Amino acid sequence: MEKNIAVIYGDCASPEIVTQALRVLDAVAEKFGHTFTYTKVLMGGEAIDAYGDPLPQSELDKCLQSDSVLLGAIGGPKWEGLPGDKRAEKGLLRLRAGMGLYSNNRPAKIWPQLADASPLKPAIVEKGIDFIVVRELIGGVYFGEHRTYEENGEKVAVDTMPYSEHEIERIGRIGFETARKRQKKLTCVDKANVLDTSRLWREVMHRLAAEYPDVEYREMFVDNCAMQICKDPAQFDVIVTENMFGDILSDEASEITGSIGMVPSSSLGDGTRGLYEPIHGSAPDIAGQDIINPIACILSAAMMLRYSFDMAAEADCIEAAVNQVLNDGIRTADIWRPGCEKVGCAAMGDAILARL
Amino acid sequence: MEKNIAVIYGDCASPEIVTQALRVLDAVAEKFGHTFTYTKVLMGGEAIDAYGDPLPQSELDKCLQSDSVLLGAIGGPKWEGLPGDKRAEKGLLRLRAGMGLYSNNRPAKIWPQLADASPLKPAIVEKGIDFIVVRELIGGVYFGEHRTYEENGEKVAVDTMPYSEHEIERIGRIGFETARKRQKKLTCVDKANVLDTSRLWREVMHRLAAEYPDVEYREMFVDNCAMQICKDPAQFDVIVTENMFGDILSDEASEITGSIGMVPSSSLGDGTRGLYEPIHGSAPDIAGQDIINPIACILSAAMMLRYSFDMAAEADCIEAAVNQVLNDGIRTADIWRPGCEKVGCAAMGDAILARL
Ligand SMILES: CC(C)[C@H](C(=O)O)[C@@H](O)C(=O)O
Ligand SMILES: CC(C)[C@H](C(=O)O)[C@@H](O)C(=O)O
Numbered sequence: 001m002e003k004n005i006a007v008i009y010g011d012c013a014s015p016e017i018v019t020q021a022l023r024v025l026d027a028v029a030e031k032f033g034h035t036f037t038y039t040k041v042l043m044g045g046e047a048i049d050a051y052g053d054p055l056p057q058s059e060l061d062k063c064l065q066s067d068s069v070l071l072g073a074i075g076g077p078k079w080e081g082l083p084g085d086k087r088a089e090k091g092l093l094r095l096r097a098g099m100g101l102y103s104n105n106r107p108a109k110i111w112p113q114l115a116d117a118s119p120l121k122p123a124i125v126e127k128g129i130d131f132i133v134v135r136e137l138i139g140g141v142y143f144g145e146h147r148t149y150e151e152n153g154e155k156v157a158v159d160t161m162p163y164s165e166h167e168i169e170r171i172g173r174i175g176f177e178t179a180r181k182r183q184k185k186l187t188c189v190d191k192a193n194v195l196d197t198s199r200l201w202r203e204v205m206h207r208l209a210a211e212y213p214d215v216e217y218r219e220m221f222v223d224n225c226a227m228q229i230c231k232d233p234a235q236f237d238v239i240v241t242e243n244m245f246g247d248i249l250s251d252e253a254s255e256i257t258g259s260i261g262m263v264p265s266s267s268l269g270d271g272t273r274g275l276y277e278p279i280h281g282s283a284p285d286i287a288g289q290d291i292i293n294p295i296a297c298i299l300s301a302a303m304m305l306r307y308s309f310d311m312a313a314e315a316d317c318i319e320a321a322v323n324q325v326l327n328d329g330i331r332t333a334d335i336w337r338p339g340c341e342k343v344g345c346a347a348m349g350d351a352i353l354a355r356l
Numbered sequence: 357m358e359k360n361i362a363v364i365y366g367d368c369a370s371p372e373i374v375t376q377a378l379r380v381l382d383a384v385a386e387k388f389g390h391t392f393t394y395t396k397v398l399m400g401g402e403a404i405d406a407y408g409d410p411l412p413q414s415e416l417d418k419c420l421q422s423d424s425v426l427l428g429a430i431g432g433p434k435w436e437g438l439p440g441d442k443r444a445e446k447g448l449l450r451l452r453a454g455m456g457l458y459s460n461n462r463p464a465k466i467w468p469q470l471a472d473a474s475p476l477k478p479a480i481v482e483k484g485i486d487f488i489v490v491r492e493l494i495g496g497v498y499f500g501e502h503r504t505y506e507e508n509g510e511k512v513a514v515d516t517m518p519y520s521e522h523e524i525e526r527i528g529r530i531g532f533e534t535a536r537k538r539q540k541k542l543t544c545v546d547k548a549n550v551l552d553t554s555r556l557w558r559e560v561m562h563r564l565a566a567e568y569p570d571v572e573y574r575e576m577f578v579d580n581c582a583m584q585i586c587k588d589p590a591q592f593d594v595i596v597t598e599n600m601f602g603d604i605l606s607d608e609a610s611e612i613t614g615s616i617g618m619v620p621s622s623s624l625g626d627g628t629r630g631l632y633e634p635i636h637g638s639a640p641d642i643a644g645q646d647i648i649n650p651i652a653c654i655l656s657a658a659m660m661l662r663y664s665f666d667m668a669a670e671a672d673c674i675e676a677a678v679n680q681v682l683n684d685g686i687r688t689a690d691i692w693r694p695g696c697e698k699v700g701c702a703a704m705g706d707a708i709l710a711r712l
Contacts (some may be wrong), residue, residue, distance in 0.1 A: 089549045119476050119586045141517065146552040154521040157556040161497065161517065165510040191600070193445045196502040200513040227611035230586055231473045243545070248582045248604060255583035344393045 002035045003309055006066035011045035011079075011088065012282035013292040014072030020294035020349030021070060021301040024321075027356050028305070028314050039066055043095060044074025044088040054091030060098045063275075068308040069099070071277040072297055076284040096140045100269035101314025102167070103174045104137040104246065106279060108233070108253035113326040114335055117258030120230065127234035133253055134178055135240060136171040137267055139163055140197070142243045163197040163242065164242035168204040170270075175240030176212040185216045185237035187243055189225045191291065222249070224244065229253055254279050261334045264300035266307055274308045277302040290344040293332035295322055298352060321355040328355075359665055361391040362422035367401035367435075367444065368638035369648040370428030376650035376705030377426060378656040380677075383712050384661070384670050395422055400430025400444040400450060405524035410447030416454045420599055424664040425455070428653055432640040453494045456625035458523070458604065459530045460491040462635060463619065464589070464609035469682040471693055473614030477584065483590035489609055490594060491602025492527040493623055495519055496553070498599045499569055519553040519598065524560040526626075531570040531596030541572045545581045545601055557598065578605070603649075610635050617649035617690045620656035622663055629700045630664045632656040646700040649688035651678055654708060677711040684711075 007022065009015040022038065029036045040289035041062045043055050051059075054074075063069045075088035096104075110118065110129040118125045144160035172188075179186040188205045202219060208218040220228070222245045228235065229252050232254065236350045241249060254263045265280040278296030286292055299322060306315035329340040330351045363378065365371040377418045378394065384388040385392045398409050410430075419425045431444035451457075466474065466485040500516035503574045509583075535542040544561045546554035558575060565573040576584070578601045584591065597605060608644050610619045619635040634652030642648055655678060662671035686707045692698045699707065 087549060119480055121475060121477055124475055140565055142550055144514070148552050148556060151520070155556055155559075156518060156520040157552040158500070158518040159551045159553050160514055162512060162514045164507070164512040183509040191603075193443060193448075194498055195515045196504050196513040197515050200504060200511055203511075223607040225604045226608040227616070229475065230608060230611050244550075245604075247547075247579045248601075252582040252586060252608065255586050260583070329688075 001309065001311075002037070003067045004039060004065075005039045005304070006041045006063045006069040006075070007038045008041045008069065008071040009046070010043075010072030010074045010282055012076040012284040012287040013289075014074070014282045016290060016292050016345045017278070017294040017297035018070065018072040020345060021297040023349050024298050024318060024352060024356070025301050027353050028317060031317070031356060032311070032314050034314075041069070042326045043071070043091040045076055045079045045244075047089060047091055048079055052086075054088050055094045055098075060095060063095060063099060066273070068273050068304050069075065069095070069275045070304060071275060073278060073280060073282040076282050076313065080171045082326055093142060093252065095275065096267060097143060099273065099275060100138070101267035101275055102136060102138050102269055103171055103291065104135040104267045105178070106133045106135060106250040106265045107130065108133065108250070108257050109341070110257050111259060111262060111326060114259045116337070117335065118256055120233070120256050121303050124233065127232070129233045129257060131233065131236035131253065132178060132182070132238050133246055133250040134171065135177045135250055136167065136241070136243050137242075139167045140243035159193070161197055161244075163200055164220060165200065165204055168201050169208065172205050172208045172240060173201065175238055176208055176215050179215045179238040180212065183237035184214060186218075187225070187236060187239050188217070188219045189222050189239055189241040189249065190219065191222050192219070225249060226252060229256060250279070259335055261332065262295050262299070264296050264303050266300070266303045268307065272308045274304065276304040292345050293334050294345050294348055295332075298349075317356055318352075321352045324355045325351045336344060339341055357665065357667075358393070359423045360393045360395060360465050361422075361660070362397045362419045362425040363394045364397045364399045364425065364427040364430070365402070366399075366428030366430045366638055368432040368640040368643040370430065370638045372483070372646060372648050372701045373634070373650040373653035374426065374428040376701060377653040379705050380654050380674060380708060380712070381657050383709050384673060387673070387712060388667070388670050390497045390670075397425070398454060399427070399447040401432055403447055403450070404435055404442065404444060407640050408442075409455075410442065410444050411450045412617050416451060419451060419455060422629070424629055424660050425631045426657055426660060427631060429636060429638040449498060451631065452623060453499060455629065455631060456494070456592075457623035457631055458492060458494045458625055460493040460528055460621060460623045461534070462489045462491060462606040462610065462621045464489065464606070464613055465683045466564070466613050467615060467618060467682060470615045470618070472693070474612055474693065475614060480589065483588070485589045485613060487537070487589065487592035487609065488534060488594050489602055489606040490527065490596045491606055492523070492597070493601050494599075495523045496599035517553055517600075519556055521556065521560055524557050525564065528561050528564045528596060531594055532564055532571050535571045535594040536568065538568060539593035542574075543581070543592060543595050544573070544575045545578050545595055545605065546575065547578050548575070549577065553598065581605060582608060585612060615691055617688065618651050618655070620652050620659050622656070622659045624663065624670075629666045630660065632660040640695040646702055647689050648701050649690050650704055651688075654678065674708075674712055677708045680711045681707045
């Protein structure tokens with residue numbers, strides 16, 4: 001197959017991991033007889049530097065014309081303190097919205113080889129941590145109106161959190177479909193004792209639950225969920241939630257795996273075109289040192305093959321190589337422990353390539 | 357001193373713990389020569405049953421006429437599914453707002469006797485968990501406008517999250533003052549890369565930081581904070597944050613102590629009149645069985661003595677008795693472990709009374 005991939009190298013240490021992910025994609029293409037072409041797209045800090053805008057329309061258009069987008073991570077101290085609309089992160093929000101990517105899928109899974117890195121006790125980890133946070137990505141308070149104005153001699157700021165039935169229904173359906181393919185357990189997380197949006201979520205989710213009688217459905221308040229993720233993560237299979245709650249809970253969820261440098265993510269809309277990126281940030285503190293872990297980005301590329309290009313064998317091949325590297329005790333600094341071989345970012349790429 | 361305390365027995369298992377807290381207060385009054393009188397107030401489910409309203413004005417007035425309010429916990433399955441304004445929790449929100457309690461103080465502290473109950477690894481716990489979440493309690497999305505309406509043939513819900521400078525400044529000041537009395541480290545948690553309210557928080561906090569040069573001040577995004585609380589809780593001294601983020605993070609913070617049945621809280625406004633309540637809920641599943649842990653409620657009463665009545669010696673006396681009970685291996689079911697004596701709620705009250 002021929003696929004054109006829009007590639008956002010990103011800021012700070014990010015280009016280092018994207019480079020390794022592209023090497024892996026090239027090797028897979030060769031092995032399986034595909035042709036992957038790459039279109040470089042500027043977003044975030046790099047785009048601010050080049051165009052004074054974190055995502056010019058021309059760059060968004062390249063993404064919309066691609067078969068999918070691979071991203072490292074954007075932002076960094078250089079671009080902080082810029083006014084709201086000029087910030088690096090704004091590029092990412094515009095990309096998600098511009099591509100219609102309402103469904104963000106963030107797996108929280110323990111790698112057996114790295115189980116000891118979890119901050120949770122072994123007794124909790126051994127019960128199993130393997131769940132997915134399905135986060136609504138282009139609605140809620142991220143995309144509601146934001147205003148700051150003067151009133152009675154002081155500033156007042158207001159953020160608005162809107163949700164409509166169709167926005168909830170389409171992500172709710174992804175939640176149920178995802179659960180159906182797994183352990184068939186779905187938890188909808190909200191704050192229905194306070195928010196109108198959460199009550200509308202429940203109303204729509206109840207309708208969907210009737211359509212998916214094979215899925216065990218329950219609801220949980222977000223404050224309780226933040227507790228339960230630490231206390232008993234084995235209870236979760238799939239969590240579906242709104243944008244802001246998903247942001248908070250998916251970060252907590254990836255943290256309890258102990259290996260945030262290993263967590264990929266996918267963002268999808270109605271078609272097959274998606275955005276694939278690590279959960280971690282652009283790691284300004286280690287930029288240019290060849291020590292960042294490229295695995296989350298490489299696994300994001302594997303997710304792209306699986307979910308956007310329907311290339312399951314190719315994705316399996318990458319994931320198996322990553323697994324083998326871990327079995328062989330090869331580690332970047334973030335996941336290194338005594339007895340293992342410490343390698344840099346490029347050498348980790350080499351190690352994975354050698355095992356494809 | 358003479359003090360009148362408004363007492364909200366609460367729902368489900370809650371009256372059992374409030375009863376024990378009042379026994380302790382009576383014993384302290386006798387020991388130190390005070391007179392505490394109690395005014396019973398109905399709120400939550402009990403008030404819905406009696407008046408069809410989770411907090412009638414007459415009940416709120418009793419609280420406003422008291423010297424402080426002691427609460428167990430409200431709500432339960434019996435009152436779920438009621439329309440928004442009739443829910444048990446709405447009584448609590450109206451009480452907080454009606455009393456002007458903008459500052460909610462939630463300590464996350466490991467009890468050395470119960471350190472093994474933390475879900476976190478010993479290596480993390482040993483670094484120390486002892487921080488306070490200062491949560492803004494009567495602003496933000498909890499008290500913004502909530503609307504649900506029809507548009508283009510579907511329902512749309514909108515919650516609004518407003519903050520004004522004076523609301524931020526008064527809670528920000530509590531954050532700095534609290535830090536000044538402790539390790540002098542304050543972390544303001546927000547989502548300034550997305551929210552206008554968070555950007556206004558930062559603006560106001562920067563002004564305050566200049567007034568408190570002795571306090572080490574920093575800012576952190578809420579998603580990162582949810583990670584850091586699991587990863588390295590020893591880094592925190594005082595966290596100050598808006599209402600919704602405070603709800604989520606303080607629950608996560610109390611969970612990592614491993615003993616949520618031990619965590620009290622205070623809510624204060626400009627005067628000395630406060631509301632004191634455990635962090636935990638009304639425990640419907642164990643109501644009437646005399647097994648709920650009364651310690652969080654008893655420690656809430658101690659906080660009332662310390663912060664609203666300026667009775668430090670009296671508060672110390674209660675806290676020392678609780679500490680002694682734990683040293684003596686006396687435990688309710690939630691904190692019991694092999695080798696300890698398992699007691700019920702009333703017997704735990706007895707044990708604490710005996711050690712005052
Ligand atoms: C950078 C930021 C706007 C973004 C978000 O909050 O969505 C990030 O935290 C994420 O989760 O991808
Ligand atoms: C009951 C609910 C409205 C309340 C809140 O969210 O404030 C509770 O979770 C709490 O934290 O006291």
